Amino acid sequence: MTPAIEIKGLTKRYRTGLRRETVLALDHLDLRVEPGEVYGLLGPNGSGKSTTLKLALGLIRATAGEAKIFGKPCASVVSRLHVGFLPENPYFYRFLTGAETLMFYGRLCGMSGAPLSKRVDELLQLVGLTNAASRPLAGYSKGMLQRIGLAQAMVHDPQLLLLDEPTAGVDPIGSKEIRDLIIRLRAMGKTVLLCSHLLTQVQDVCDRICILNQGRKVREGRVDDLLRDQKRLCITVESLPEAARAQIAEWVEDWGASVVSIENPQTTLESLFLDAVKAQQPPTPPNKP
Amino acid sequence: MKRNWVLIPLVLLAAALVKMPFEASMAADRPHTAGVGLNLKTREMIGQGMSLALLGGFRALVADFLWISAHAAWEQNRWFTMRQHFEVVTTLQPRAILFWDMASWHLAWNASHAALHDPNEPRLAVRLRDQRHWMRAGRELLERGIANNPNNAFLHEKLAWMLHDKFQDLCGAADAALKAVQLCQDWRRGYLQRLAGYWLEDCARNVAPSRLRETYDYWRQLWLREYAGKPREHWDTIDRNVSRRIMKLEEELSIPDLQRLFPKPQPSVSVPPRR
Amino acid sequence: MSTTPALPDVVYFNLGRVWTMALNTLIEMTRQKVFYFMIVFALLMIGAASFFSIFSFGEEAQYITQLKFIKDTGLGAISVFGAIIAVVATAQLLPAELENRTIYTILAKPVHRLEFLLGKFVGVALLLAISVTLMGSLFLGVVFIKDQNLSAATYHETIEAAEGAVAGSPDMKPETKQKVLAEARTRAEQGAAEIHKTAGYQDIVKAMTTTLFKLWLVAAMTLMLSSFATSMVFTVVMSAMLYFSGHLVPVAQKFYATSKAPLGQLMAGVVNWFLPNLAAFDVADDLFAGDPLPWLKVLKILSYGLFYLLVTLTLAHLIFREREI
Ligand SMILES: Nc1ncnc2c1ncn2[C@@H]1O[C@H](COP(=O)(O)OP(=O)(O)OP(=O)(O)O)[C@@H](O)[C@H]1O
Ligand SMILES: [Mg+2]
Numbered sequence: 001m002t003p004a005i006e007i008k009g010l011t012k013r014y015r016t017g018l019r020r021e022t023v024l025a026l027d028h029l030d031l032r033v034e035p036g037e038v039y040g041l042l043g044p045n046g047s048g049k050s051t052t053l054k055l056a057l058g059l060i061r062a063t064a065g066e067a068k069i070f071g072k073p074c075a076s077v078v079s080r081l082h083v084g085f086l087p088e089n090p091y092f093y094r095f096l097t098g099a100e101t102l103m104f105y106g107r108l109c110g111m112s113g114a115p116l117s118k119r120v121d122e123l124l125q126l127v128g129l130t131n132a133a134s135r136p137l138a139g140y141s142k143g144m145l146q147r148i149g150l151a152q153a154m155v156h157d158p159q160l161l162l163l164d165e166p167t168a169g170v171d172p173i174g175s176k177e178i179r180d181l182i183i184r185l186r187a188m189g190k191t192v193l194l195c196s197h198l199l200t201q202v203q204d205v206c207d208r209i210c211i212l213n214q215g216r217k218v219r220e221g222r223v224d225d226l227l228r229d230q231k232r233l234c235i236t237v238e239s240l241p242e243a244a245r246a247q248i249a250e251w252v253e254d255w256g257a258s259v260v261s262i263e264n265p266q267t268t269l270e271s272l273f274l275d276a277v278k279a280q281q282p283p284t285p286p287n288k289p
Numbered sequence: 290m291k292r293n294w295v296l297i298p299l300v301l302l303a304a305a306l307v308k309m310p311f312e313a314s315m316a317a318d319r320p321h322t323a324g325v326g327l328n329l330k331t332r333e334m335i336g337q338g339m340s341l342a343l344l345g346g347f348r349a350l351v352a353d354f355l356w357i358s359a360h361a362a363w364e365q366n367r368w369f370t371m372r373q374h375f376e377v378v379t380t381l382q383p384r385a386i387l388f389w390d391m392a393s394w395h396l397a398w399n400a401s402h403a404a405l406h407d408p409n410e411p412r413l414a415v416r417l418r419d420q421r422h423w424m425r426a427g428r429e430l431l432e433r434g435i436a437n438n439p440n441n442a443f444l445h446e447k448l449a450w451m452l453h454d455k456f457q458d459l460c461g462a463a464d465a466a467l468k469a470v471q472l473c474q475d476w477r478r479g480y481l482q483r484l485a486g487y488w489l490e491d492c493a494r495n496v497a498p499s500r501l502r503e504t505y506d507y508w509r510q511l512w513l514r515e516y517a518g519k520p521r522e523h524w525d526t527i528d529r530n531v532s533r534r535i536m537k538l539e540e541e542l543s544i545p546d547l548q549r550l551f552p553k554p555q556p557s558v559s560v561p562p563r564r
Numbered sequence: 565m566s567t568t569p570a571l572p573d574v575v576y577f578n579l580g581r582v583w584t585m586a587l588n589t590l591i592e593m594t595r596q597k598v599f600y601f602m603i604v605f606a607l608l609m610i611g612a613a614s615f616f617s618i619f620s621f622g623e624e625a626q627y628i629t630q631l632k633f634i635k636d637t638g639l640g641a642i643s644v645f646g647a648i649i650a651v652v653a654t655a656q657l658l659p660a661e662l663e664n665r666t667i668y669t670i671l672a673k674p675v676h677r678l679e680f681l682l683g684k685f686v687g688v689a690l691l692l693a694i695s696v697t698l699m700g701s702l703f704l705g706v707v708f709i710k711d712q713n714l715s716a717a718t719y720h721e722t723i724e725a726a727e728g729a730v731a732g733s734p735d736m737k738p739e740t741k742q743k744v745l746a747e748a749r750t751r752a753e754q755g756a757a758e759i760h761k762t763a764g765y766q767d768i769v770k771a772m773t774t775t776l777f778k779l780w781l782v783a784a785m786t787l788m789l790s791s792f793a794t795s796m797v798f799t800v801v802m803s804a805m806l807y808f809s810g811h812l813v814p815v816a817q818k819f820y821a822t823s824k825a826p827l828g829q830l831m832a833g834v835v836n837w838f839l840p841n842l843a844a845f846d847v848a849d850d851l852f853a854g855d856p857l858p859w860l861k862v863l864k865i866l867s868y869g870l871f872y873l874l875v876t877l878t879l880a881h882l883i884f885r886e887r888e889i
Contacts, residue, residue, distance in 0.1 A: 002568050035568050057672045060888045070568055077575040077674050085672035091664045093588065095595040107584040108673045152669060159569045162672075296882050304875040305837040311868055315844050316814075318861045338815035341843060346643025346775075349636035349849070384849040387628055438853060 002071040004160050004191040005039075005056060007031035009065035012051050012215075025051040027215040028065065035159070038182060038192045040202040040223075043212035044277055049195040050088055052212075053162050057085055069160065084153030088164040088195075090145055094138040098129050098148050101137060102155055109156035123151040128177070142169035150178065161185065163194040167201060179205050203227075203269040211276045218276045226272060320440075333433075336380045344381070352381035356388065359395075368400045372426060379434065389434025390447055397427025397455050424455050445469035446481060453488060460492040460500070467507075482511055483527070490534065505538040512550060575674050585670075585683020590690050592660075593653055598691065601645045605699050609706050612637035627714045627759050632852065634710055635764075638703035639771055639848050646696060646779040647807065653691065654786040655799040657684050667889055677885045681791070685877060688783045696776045704768060711763040715756035722752035767851040770862050777869035778845035782807055784873050785840075788880035791887065809835050810842035840872040 012026040026048040033039045041049050054060045056067045058074045072079035092101050102120040106112075111119065124130045127147040137145065146169055153161055166182075167175040175198075182192055182205045196202050202209060203223060211219040219226060249259045344351055359374035375392040382388060404419035428451060435444050446469040453462035466485035473481050486508055493500040512535055516528050524532070536551045538544075546552050612634055661667040670680060726748030730741045786803040793799045809816075813835060820832040844865055847857055 004568070054668075054889075057668075059668060059671055061886075070571055072571055077676055078571050078573065080672060080674045081571055081575065082569045083672065085669065087665055087668040087672075089665070090669065092666055092669070093592060093664075095592060096588075104584065104588055105669065105673065108581055108670060108675055110578070110580070110674070149669070156673075293882055293886055297879060300875060300878055300882070301838055304872070307871065308837075308840070311871065312813075312817075312841050312844065315841075315861075315864060315868060318864065319847070319850055319855065319857065334815055334818055338812045338843075341811050341846070346640040346647065348640070350640040353633050353636050382849060384853040385632070386853055387632065441854065 001035060003032050003068075004035045004037075004070060005031065005033040005193060006068045006071075007052070007056070007065070008067075010052070010055060010062055010067055011064040012048070012055060012060065013063045025215050026055070029212075029215070029217055031210060031217070033191060033193055035191050036186065036189050037207040038186050038194070038205055040206035040209035041193060041195045041212065042197075042199070042202060042209055042273060043195075046214075047212040048215040049212060050164055051215075053085070053087075053164055053193070053195065056162065057083065082159040084156070084158040084161045086146075086149045086153045086161070086163045086166055088168065090149035090152075092137050092145070092148065092152070095136055097134050097136050098124065098140070098144075099133040101148060102151055105152045106155045111156060119155060119157075123154060126154075126181070127151045128174075143171055143174055146170050147174070150181075158190075160191045161193070163192065165196055166194060167196065167198055175201065199269045199273055211273065213277050218279070219272075223269070227269060333380070337383055340381050348381050349385075352378045352385065352388070355381070359392070363395055363399065366403060368403065368423070371400070372396060375430065379430065379437075383434075383437040386434075386438060386441055386443055389431060389438070389444055393427045393431035393434065393447065393451070395427075396430060397424045397451050401427070401455070427451065428456070440472055442469045442471075442473035442477070442481070445472060446477075449484070449488070459488060460496050463488040463492040479515070482515070483531070486511060486531070486534075501538065502542060505535070505542055505544070508535045508538065509550060517550075575676070577676055577679060581675055581679045582683045582686060585675075585680060586686035586690060589657065589684050589687025593687065593691050596653075598649060598653055599695070601649065601695065602698055605641050605645060606702055608641050609634075609638060609702055613706050613710060627718070628762055630714065631707070631710060631759075631762050634707060635768065635848070635852065638699075638706065639768070639775070642696060642699045642703065642772065643775050643778075645699070646692060646775065647782060649695060650688070650692060650779045650783040651786050651800055651803045651807070654688050654783045655790055655796050655803060657688070657787070658790045659796045659799075662889065671889065678881050681787070681881055681884050682877070685784060685787055685880075688787070689780050692779045692783060693776060696772060696779070700769075700772045704765065707763055707765070707768065711760060715759040718755045718759060719752040722755055723748055764852065767848070770857060770859070771848040771851060774845040774847050774862065774865050774869075777866050778842055781840060781842070781845075781869055781872050781876065784876040784880065785810075788876050788883070791880045791884040806839065807842065810839050811846075812843075813839055813841035814843050840868075840876075844868060 008030055010026055010029040010031075011024075014023045014025055015021075016023055025046075029048070029052065031052070041052065043049050051060070055062050056069060056074050057080065058076075061075070067074040069079040069083060093104075096104060099120055102123055103116060106116045106119060121130075124133050127150055129144060129147055129151070132140065132144060137148065140148065146166065150163070150166060153163070163182075167178050170178060179201055182194070185192055186205075186207075194202070194206070206223055208220070208222050209226065210217055252259050340348055355374050355378045359371050359378065362368075362371035362374060375388075375396070378388050379385075379392060401420045401423035404423050405416050407416055407419070410416050410419070428448075431444065431448050431451060435441070435448060438444055445465050449462045449465035449469060452458040452465060463485060466481065466488050470478065470481045470485045486504070489500065489507055490504045493504045508531065512531060516531060519528065532551065539549045539551065658667075661670075667680075671677065723745075726745055730736060730744055736744075782803065785806050786799060789802050789806075790796070790799040793802070816832040816835040820829060820836050823829050823832065847862070847865070851857055
């Protein structure tokens with residue numbers, strides 16, 4: 001099956017300033033997102049997440065390597081027919097109302113007339129902005145802008161959604177709603193690529209994740225697999241008497257193993273993330289050509 | 290990116306190749322735009338071009354306001370200020386006929402008159418010299434106006450009047466008037482044709498006798514074109530005046546009878562002597 | 565369950581998307597109160613009409629001066645306000661898109677960059693067309709009122725003078741009186757007609773049409789500059805320079821042909837070969853000087869404008885499609 005996103009050896013070197021200094025934002029990245037999965041792109045600030053998305057959308061050109069969406073090269077307009085994009089900190093035309101904004105993007109996608117108005121109402125409902133539909137975006141809060149951005153990305157009902165920090169600035173309830181929405185999208189067979197810092201959220205919704213650091217992929221895999229610590233074992237038991245604990249510890253030591261802790265141990269995505277990033281310290285200075 | 294290093298120069302080059310003949314054809318439609326194609330001094334052209342570029346659309350409006358200032362200067366007899374304003378105004382709007390006409394008239398008539406009657410200057414020689422100075426200034430300005438608007442009959446006519454009235458240059462006036470006739474297309478043409486004829490004749494009789502023949506040819510052509518064919522009974526003052534002049538010239542130049550417009554009455558017919 | 569959409573091979577250029585972009589751009593600019601210019605223009609026109617009528621030049625054909633001044637004010641203001649709108653409004657289009665990152669969401673849709681760019685241009689072009697039409701109508705109205713006033717005054721003066729003369733000579737034969745009055749009427753009509761002719765409505769419309777095309781070209785040049793510029797100040801300064809040099813093309817041509825200085829020749833050559841001749845669109849002075857310019861020749865000027873629009877927008881497209889956003 002054609003992957004939803006296929007990235008091979010993708011490299012991006014930004015030129016900065018008048019001197020020929022460059023920043024290596026992305027370094028030979030390989031990535032493959034299958035149709036129907038929710039894929040999380042994680043990484044510290046400046047690790048190249050947004051750069052990856054922009055490359056995949058043809059907004060910037062790769063220094064080397066290629067990216068394809070549904071098998072079409074990302075420079076072609078065809079590749080964007082079934083993509084919805086929510087940029088980080090989205091910001092729209094301040095003078096348009098919420099409904100007008102969605103109408104505008106819908107028309108750009110070739111929609112019109114009654115189907116478009118119907119779709120717009122649907123989306124406003126979906127992101128919870130029906131009451132603010134006729135207010136200009138100039139008066140929207142950050143979270144509301146994020147929601148309208150999400151609606152805008154979905155206006156033409158695309159198969160693939162690229163979401164750059166979809167929950168930034170959204171309150172916890174809204175953030176939960178967005179997570180539920182993503183899960184619903186997956187149920188509908190859509191593919192989602194999402195970038196985030198909010199690790200617990202990613203943990204909740206993503207099938208697979210990839211951790212980027214300084215433009216390089218440092219971990220990739222199924223969330224479950226990555227979080228499972230192969231060397232450690234966690235036995236969850238119920239109503240074990242206090243005396244039995246000491247016995248079990250002895251028994252374990254007899255086997256040559258050691259008890260690390262007896263409280264409810266938890267490897268979280270958070271620590272995994274930190275481990276992965278710390279392994280690469282200290283950060284290398286900006287690359288020179 | 291690399292493609293553009295080829296494509297952009299290519300587009301520019303193609304544009305340049307189309308542009309040149311296109312512009313040449315447009316310039317041929319409008320020979321006087323911004324002085325191109327005229328024999329203006331380069332400095333004058335650059336001045337006009339700069340004013341066009343810098344003041345853009347407000348060029349004409351700035352000229353109008355300076356014109357008002359020039360007018361104020363005239364009312365207060367500040368002649369040098371007035372002249373300076375005229376220079377700028379005509380540079381700003383070299384195609385405004387009104388400006389050339391009025392400005393040259395102010396200089397050659399009003400300023401020169403004021404110089405001749407300057408109450409603060411007792412020496413007549415100086416006043417006469419100043420009078421000539423302003424007249425020349427007016428003439429130079431008008432001639433520049435003609436250089437900028439070579440096809441304008443009105444300015445040529447104005448020059449004719451100026452040469453005739455202020456400089457007593459009968460031949461110059463005649464030539465300017467002839468030029469005006471050539472260019473004039475509207476109802477003034479009839480009057481200009483006769484004016485040119487009178488002045489040409491004045492020139493030939495008073496200054497350059499060698500031009501008498503030219504005068505005759507001029508009247509003759511004019512007669513054939515405009516007046517011939519009208520039965521004598523219907524002649525008005527103008528017809529009689531012109532025909533009399535032609536007859537007189539035919540006599541003076543001893544034009545052979547057969548070529549005359551108004552042949553002498555045949556000697557066989559006996560005319561009773563007048564008493 | 566999960567689906568891979570069936571995608572076509574190409575997405576064709578679509579005028580509908582250009583139009584969507586254009587209307588959006590137009591709305592954006594109108595909400596930025598660009599039309600406040602119109603109020604200034606209206607005040608200027610009314611001011612000019614009344615100011616120049618109280619000003620007396622002591623000339624015999626005063627109507628020439630009065631109409632000239634009003635026309636100069638109107639056409640001048642249209643051309644200057646138009647140029648300011650064309651440069652300033654256009655120069656901020658792309659920077660605003662980039663700064664607000666609205667361009668990301670638009671270009672992430674199936675939209676060609678050419679559609680985006682043309683949409684922006686058509687938006688500005690519409691704005692300019694609306695502005696010039698509004699200002700032009702107001703302007704023509706003022707000229708019309710002035711024309712009516714002046715010609716009516718001339719007409720009545722002539723008739724009244726004749727009637728006075730007739731009344732002042734009681735021993736005039738009735739037939740002669742009739743004849744004098746009839747002649748006066750003809751003269752009065754001629755005088756009024758002469759004033760209508762001086763008002764030159766057709767010439768004004770011709771001048772405004774060529775001005776509009778010039779403004780479109782200026783806007784396209786500004787858009788071309790901003791398609792690679794990183795700062796708006798750069799775009800505005802460079803557009804202003806192109807605007808001025810464009811008007812100097814005829815001078816550069818002459819200079820190129822006659823000058824001996826190599827550096828001057830080089831500069832003149834560059835201007836001559838690569839800049840559109842903006843002076844070609846300034847037809848008002850020639851028209852008012854009495855040089856006729858039939859519509860066919862006006863059409864030639866307009867097609868020159870279209871030709872350069874095509875060149876400029878092609879360059880803008882070539883640059884913009886390579887631009888990193
Ligand atoms: N337009 C640009 N010009 C120069 N350098 C850039 C540009 N955009 C991004 N970079 C650099 O590329 C690197 C990757 O940036 P990117 O925006 O992809 O990071 P990110 O992972 O999205 O970070 P964040 O979590 O803060 O959004 C950074 O070092 C950044 O400074
Ligand atoms: Mg980012």
